[in-house]
Amino acid sequence: MKKPLTIKDIAELANVSIATVSRVLNNNSWVSDKTRARVEQVIQEQQFSPNLLARGMISKKTQTLAIVVSDISNPYFVMLVAQIENESLRAGYKVTLYDTQSANKSSSQSEIIPEENIFNSITDSQIDGVIILGGNIDYNNVPESYLQELKKLCATIPVIVVGRQLVDIDYSCVERDQSGCVTLATNHLINKGYKRIGFIGGSKSVYITRLRVEAFRDALNNANLTIVDNHIVQNNFYLQHGYEAVEKLLAQNSELPEAIVAINDHVAKGAIRALKDHQIAVPEDIALVSCEYFPGSEYFIPRITTVNHHNELIGKTVMQVLMTLLKDDEQAKLPEKIPLSLFPGESC
Template sequence: MKKPITIKEIATLSGVSIATVSRVLNNNSWVSDKTRAKVTQVIDENNFSPNLIARGMVSKKTRTLAVVVSDITNPYFVMLVAQIESECLNIGYKITLFDTQSANKNKSAYTADIEESIFNTIIDSQIDGVIILGGNIDYIDIPEGYVQALQQLIETVPVVVVGRAVKHLNYTCVERDQTKSVTQITDYLIKRGHRRIGFVGGSPNVYVTKERVAEFKKKMASSGIPVNENLIVMSNFYLKNGYEAACAIIQNETELPEALIAINDQVAMGAIRAFKDNNIAIPQDISIVSCEYFPGSEYYIPRITSVDHQMPLIGRAALDRMLHLLGASNLAPALDEIEPKLIAGESCA
């Protein structure tokens, strides 16, 4: 994909000076109609935004970052955005939040158009850099239109993605380890004597789910424990998905699992509610644990045994990398791994 044209290139193609192009962009009356038409034609032929050209004409930074999330109601995104915004306020930066609202929808009911439109809006705005948290980048099969829009964004402003690195796209990535939390929580159950273990939550179209389920199966196999595929129920990452998954297991299985691993605390809460509604006690009748801690679950009854991914550190790492790209930090961002920590609660016998 062609890189955005610069004001200098517009001047060369038009056969005029940079100052003349600037006057045309600012609608200055000192430019003849003939010259204005010539410059305007070059701009139109290159499908270029005046705002983007204006960005190239000045070196002044706006100290504003865009943060793109796929569902701000999801505690995962809330934690990251809160940390990024807090760090930005401390150093005099502002954030503009774009919420695509795509995460809590079926893929068939959602297209990449929303995110493409947001990327184009960012390109046409005075934004210094973009931090992307989730969205189409998280799908196993990324829509081609999204890839093209993201590539254009990368060629325009610095981009940091929290989550997944895609080889042919040149952005800075803060990769979360999606397997250690699963290894920790599965090992915790096995050491407590559980053998008939299931896994609930997560979308089968999302790479996070694929990696976590694969690690669950790998850990079970290495421990010599067979996996019952009927006890793996995937749909999405929310409360109702945990509830529906637990109900499906209750209805379809003659024997309950000894324990269930939920992809996150919200799914765990939904599953616990479903078992309680069916007079199945937690943890006396079945243990429920989670791969990912969300703030507030320690006040749930029972407190959920979960894994803390240390999201504040991940949010800080994302901003550190962005500041490094912007030249606001002379030091390369630390690449030390952020280790997840197991939190023992009351939901596991």
């Protein structure tokens, strides 16, 4: 007995996505006349007749969203996922989390899951929408295989990225102010009278680091302060990297900065620990600020002066945009950048 054709078979014969076949079957206006005609021709030629139950399964929303995150142990992602999940539950959606463990490749002891594999898995699953947080999309040089699979995913279901917009790929994007946070932190030090200022943390391969280091250099240039290249240490985003950055500054056997801008609170904490191990007090001997607040930093000694990116607003914004997309509105109105605020502490 010949196996009955499926929607996937029709999609392959018509050279379109499964989602496109679904839209044709459900008379969705999103499909162009030319594409609709091609799909209908294949359906007629193959005498394809989906039963009512199958059609109901196609058109029915599963009320499930996928979140793809590059390291769930990172406090930034923990906060953001929690906010998005809260907003999702309020909107009546369940969340499936995919943790690739790709953000801290050099230090991770876990298996790194190729994001392309996850995109394929999501495409084959009944998922209504996808939220991407970090990963390969954050690198200066994004792998071609990743780009191709991301394009396929975006052609199938609504996708929203918290990060940056890549050209020629159709997804909605919520951007954080990666430059403004550094300007705010650096100017705080400058206004306090510090002149010899360094920058630590981040990875040269990640676009966020490039933007933040550029903003740091611009802030010093605008204040007519000297930029000392040896006082800029780009290694990574975690606690140990703050510690290692200070060790590198000390190993240069040259004059230390009067103040340091850390890329985030984790790096700031690691730096403070390293300075204390060398009997260098913060803020008495050297001042320190952070570009990005992580929960709990207000209980650290000394309390870190840091910049709040307001992840609770980012989470709400992501869901507002995604809900618009899920309602089949072709264009989701994107808000302006989420505002920043400085948390004064005791570290400077």
